[in-house]
Structure formats: C-alpha cells, structure tokens
Amino acid sequence: MKIENVCILGAGTLGTRVGLQSAISGYNVSIYDISQKALDGSFQVMKKILHQLKKSDLITEDASVEALAKIHFTMDSKKAVANADLISESVTEEVDIKKKVWKQFGEIAPEKTIFTTNTSYMLASMFAEDSGRPSKFCAFHFHDVFYSRVVDIMPHPGTDESLIPILEDFGRSINQVPVFVKKENPGYIFNSMLLALIGAAGRLLTNEIAEIEAIDKSWMVNFHMPMGPFGILDSIGLDTAWHVTHNRRDSASQAFAAKLKKYIDQGKLGEKTGEGFYTYPNPSYKDPDFIK
Ligand SMILES: NC(=O)c1ccc[n+]([C@@H]2O[C@H](COP(=O)([O-])OP(=O)(O)OC[C@H]3O[C@@H](n4cnc5c(N)ncnc54)[C@H](O)[C@@H]3O)[C@@H](O)[C@H]2O)c1
Numbered sequence: 001m002k003i004e005n006v007c008i009l010g011a012g013t014l015g016t017r018v019g020l021q022s023a024i025s026g027y028n029v030s031i032y033d034i035s036q037k038a039l040d041g042s043f044q045v046m047k048k049i050l051h052q053l054k055k056s057d058l059i060t061e062d063a064s065v066e067a068l069a070k071i072h073f074t075m076d077s078k079k080a081v082a083n084a085d086l087i088s089e090s091v092t093e094e095v096d097i098k099k100k101v102w103k104q105f106g107e108i109a110p111e112k113t114i115f116t117t118n119t120s121y122m123l124a125s126m127f128a129e130d131s132g133r134p135s136k137f138c139a140f141h142f143h144d145v146f147y148s149r150v151v152d153i154m155p156h157p158g159t160d161e162s163l164i165p166i167l168e169d170f171g172r173s174i175n176q177v178p179v180f181v182k183k184e185n186p187g188y189i190f191n192s193m194l195l196a197l198i199g200a201a202g203r204l205l206t207n208e209i210a211e212i213e214a215i216d217k218s219w220m221v222n223f224h225m226p227m228g229p230f231g232i233l234d235s236i237g238l239d240t241a242w243h244v245t246h247n248r249r250d251s252a253s254q255a256f257a258a259k260l261k262k263y264i265d266q267g268k269l270g271e272k273t274g275e276g277f278y279t280y281p282n283p284s285y286k287d288p289d290f291i292k
Contacts (some may be wrong), residue, residue, distance in 0.1 A: 001112070001156050004028060009101055010044035010101065011035075011073065013237050013272060014118055016198035017145035018174075019151035020046045022088075023070040025174040030072045032080035034199040045272075046071070049146065056281035077118065081109045084241050086170065088140065093243040097231040099130045102292075114163055116140035120191055121244045121274050123184045127139035134158040136225070140167055144235070152188035154181035192291070195244075201229035202245070202256030213284070221291050230277040231285050234270035238263050 006020040011033035023029045050064040115137040128137035141152040151171040171178035216228025246257040270276030
C-alpha cells in the first residue's frame with residue numbers, strides 16, 4: 001500500500017508537528033480540529049518551526065513554501081478524511097474524547113484508511129473497537145518529531161500484522177526512527193522511562209526536597225542534557241502532563257497533578273503559552289550560566 005494522503009486529527013502540539021513533517025516529506029496533509037483557534041494556532045506554530053529549520057539550514061525557502069502548500073486545515077471531518085490513506089490521531093489525552101473521535105472517523109473514513117493513535121499513555125485497545133475496524137488500528141506514537149525522532153509502533157492484540165511494515169516505512173519516510181513494541185505497554189518504551197524520571201522530579205518538588213532549578217540542573221549536568229525534567233514538562237505541555245499524572249491513582253502522582261493544576265489555572269501551560277515552570281522563548285535553563 002502506498003501512502004500519499006495523511007489526515008491529522010487534533011491541531012495541537014503534536015498534530016501540528018506530525019502534520020508539518022509529513023508535508024515536508026512530500027505527503028498531502030489535512031489537519032482537522034473542532035477549534036478554529038487551534039487550527040489558526042497550528043498554522044502559526046508551523047511557520048515558526050519552518051523559520052527555525054531555515055535558520056539551521058535544514059530546509060530551503062522554496063521547500064518550506066511547498067510544504068505549507070501541501071497542508072489543508074479544516075473543521076469539516078468529511079473533507080479532512082475524504083481520501084486519507086492514514087489517520088494520525090493527536091486529540092486531547094482523554095479516553096472519552098478519543099473514543100468519540102474514533103467512532104466518528106470509523107464511520108466516515110474510506111475503506112483503505114489505516115488508523116493510528118498518538119496517545120502517550122493509553123493503549124490502542126482502549127478505543128480500537130470504537131473505530132469499528134480494530135484490525136486496521138495501531139498505536140503510532142511520536143515524541144517531538146523534529147528534535148526527538150523516535151516513533152513507537154505498538155500493535156494491540158487485534159492489529160493486522162501487515163500494518164507494521166507499512167508504518168515502519170512511513171515512519172522512516174518522515175525522518176523518524178521506528179521502534180517496535182512487542183506488546184501493549186502504557187508509555188511504550190521511552191515514555192515508560194520518562195515517566196519514572198518525571199515522577200521522581202515531581203516527588204522531589206512536592207515533598208519540598210529541592211527547587212525546580214536544582215532538580216533540572218542535577219539532570220542536565222550529570223547527563224549532559226539540554227534540559228531537565230521541568231524543562232521537558234514545559235515542552236510537552238503542562239495540560240497534557242496533567243492528564244497523564246491525574247489519571248494515575250497513587251498519592252505522589254495526585255500531589256504532583258495538583259501542583260500542575262495550579263499552573264494550568266493561571267494559563268501557564270508551558271512553552272506553547274510562553275510560560276510554565278520557565279518563561280519562553282528564552283528559558284533560564286538555556287542560559288550557559290544556568291549550569292555554572
Ligand atoms: N505534547 C507532547 O509532547 C506529546 C507527545 C507525544 C504524544 N502526545 C499525544 O498527542 C495527543 C495530543 O497531545 P497534544 O500535546 O498535541 O495536545 P494539545 O492539547 O496541544 O492538542 C489537542 C488538540 O485536540 C483537539 N481536540 C479536542 N477534541 C477534539 C475532537 N473531538 N476532534 C478533533 N480535535 C479535538 C483540541 O482542540 C486541541 O487542538 C495526546 O494523546 C498526547 O498524549 C503528546
């Protein structure tokens with residue numbers, strides 16, 4: 001099967017990146033969202049990413065104009081999916097929203113369409129049946145797309161195995177490194193490890209053991225990393241992080257979720273709103289003096 005047309009559901013942080021990288025790689029892309037504001041915001045973020053890529057000589061002006069011309073933003077679900085070979089779903093990390101969206105698109109997508117979800121911590125088997133086509137359904141999970149280029153391919157027990165090589169090829173064609181997850185696991189491979197780090201950082205903060213900067217510095221200096229766990233949370237989005245943390249029932253996760261909620265209630269969602277644990281576009285951890 002040849003993939004030519006990609007339909008992205010959800011024009012937030014990840015939908016925007018997966019859509020843009022697919023367009024840069026030559027695919028026709030439609031991006032669907034229920035919010036016009038999200039679609040407008042997605043277009044602005046794409047322009048910013050392209051600007052950064054141009055500054056780093058990773059794309060030419062002509063190629064960036066060509067990429068944007070391949071993307072169609074819409075609130076019309078039928079138009080979005082009309083000729084889709086592959087759907088990559090990046091809607092809000094809430095099981096009821098994902099179930100609803102997959103029921104909706106299972107009813108209107110063409111027979112040929114492969115269904116993929118980008119959920120971070122849920123499992124494809126939690127909503128594959130809602131799509132009405134569980135064998136065509138697989139988790140296909142990106143990280144940051146441009147900066148972190150691993151894509152997890154994690155089938156659920158009902159996934160048709162023939163989808164795996166198609167997704168591997170597609171992943172490579174959009175400049176990602178596919179990794180295969182043999183059985184369903186919340187958090188795939190990298191996020192399982194990341195959750196342990198974030199959980200520990202959250203506990204250090206909520207138990208008042210150390211401040212944000214000290215925790216981030218420890219990680220950055222010891223592992224030669226460009227950011228620490230709280231910088232990572234800002235780039236993920238504190239709202240997305242809250243959904244994940246809040247859904248874990250242990251008391252440490254609940255305490256950290258309550259902390260995240262305070263930021264969210266003030267509109268501090270991280271990099272995307274200009275403020276989270278740090279302020280953007282020039283967070284203090286990027287200052288060379290930060291780790292002195
Ligand atoms: N943020 C990350 O770093 C990251 C990384 C990998 C995977 N993910 C996953 O990607 C998904 C999206 O995360 P995000 O950070 O981009 O979230 P986000 O909040 O930035 O974007 C979610 C988008 O979904 C839209 N949406 C909500 N309900 C919808 C519906 N019924 N139909 C269409 N669109 C709808 C919202 O309007 C919003 O624009 C989540 O499952 C998340 O776990 C996120």
